[in-house]
Amino acid sequence: MATYRSSKKEDAYVLAPLMREQDKVEIMFSHGVEPLEALLTCLESDECNTIIHQGQPVGMFGIHPVDNMIAAPWMLGTDKIPEIARDVMKVSSQWVKDKNEEYPILVNYVHVGNEVSKLWLRRLGFTFIQLIEDYGVGKQPFYEFTRIK
Secondary structure, X not given: OEEEEEOOHHHHHHHHHHEOHHHHHHHXXXXXXXXXXXXHHHOOOOEEEEEEEOOEEEXXXXXXXXXXXXXXXXXXXXXXXXXXXXXXXHHHHHHHHHHHHHOOEEEEEEEOOOHHXXXXXXXXXXXXXXXXXXXXXXXXXXXXEEEEO
């Protein structure tokens, strides 16, 4: 069973070398950073959680408020996440609903090639609203996605 808890700095060091290839590509194209830097930066989010499976960190997720109505949810994981998708979906589905109560508009961006994340986002009730051809430092195509309460 997958659970989550507040992230610790050491989680970033455990997860960085294990990050899914698609997530590595996405953070490089969007922000121009390696996995460890991305995860350490994520720890500064208003909320940062670590997904735990069989006692081991397998992913991190959280939310970054834009203002009192809008926030950007995010998630970075290892290849273990798709393997335990059913457990993680139960946890993340409730978390997203709770955050959408707190912030009526959830919005962020996903690289067009990140198929696992796009599927996950659709299952969580997000809608892809536009394709941005030259997003981020890498000027690559990303979809903007949103979930509106």
